[in-house]
Amino acid sequence: MFNTIVVGTDGSQxxxxxxxxxxxxxxxxxxxxxxxxxxxxxxxxxxGEVEQAAETLRGEGIEKVETHVVRDDPxxxxxxxxxxxxxxxxxxxxxxxxGAQRFLLxxxxxxxxHHANCSVLIARTG
Numbered sequence: 734m735f736n737t738i739v740v741g742t743d744g745s746q747x748x749x750x751x752x753x754x755x756x757x758x759x760x761x762x763x764x765x766x767x768x769x770x771x772x773x774x775x776x777x778x779x780x781g782e783v784e785q786a787a788e789t790l791r792g793e794g795i796e797k798v799e800t801h802v803v804r805d806d807p808x809x810x811x812x813x814x815x816x817x818x819x820x821x822x823x824x825x826x827x828x829x830x831x832g833a834q835r836f837l838l839x840x841x842x843x844x845x846x847h848h849a850n851c852s853v854l855i856a857r858t859g
Contacts, residue, residue, distance in 0.1 A: 735762045735852075739815045740824040741769050741807065741841075744782030750858030751826035752786045756793040758822065758854070765797035766790050767818050771810035772802055808844035820851050826858035 740755035742748040752768070759766050768786045770779045783800035790798045803810040815823050825842050846853045 735759075735764045735821040737767070737818055737820045738764045738822045738824060739767045739769055739811055739818065739820045740786070741771070741811045741826075741845075742782055742786045743770065743807075744777065744779075744785070745828070747826045747828045747858040749786070749789070751824050751856045752789050753793075754854060754856035755824040756790050756795055758824065759790070759795045760793060764821070765799070766795055767814055767820065768798065768800045769810055769814045770800075770802050771807040772804050773806070807841045808848070811841075811845050812849050815849060815851050822852045822854060823849050824854045824856060827855050828858065 735758060738755050738759055740752055742752060755766055768783045770783045772779050779802045783802055787798045787800050801814055811823055823845055825845055827842055842855045
């Protein structure tokens with residue numbers, strides 16, 4: 734069903750929910766997982782954030798996990814990573830999909846859902 738999954742993280746608790754969803758799908762299908770963190774400016778600890786997500790996945794028994802910190806727009810980073818790694822699925826949290834924001838085309842989950850070349854799972858993360 735799914736061989737390769739891309740999951741986005743920004744180190745937040747909500748993104749952790751998307752990582753947990755990706756872990757559940759990967760466990761059920763034996764898929765490899767690529768954790769992607771988009772960076773647009775200085776600050777934070779993006780390497781630590783992707784490694785924390787990777788440790789969560791490994792703790793769930795997912796053996797093949799790769800991490801990627803990408804200097805790009807979050808939507809583009811996820812879509813490009815999925816294309817580059819031949820992903821069957823992108824998992825992303827629903828951050829930015831509440832209230833009036835869910836109708837704006839600029840939200841990351843909405844952008845990814847409309848433009849990805851593979852299936853997209855928008856996980857309810859809060």
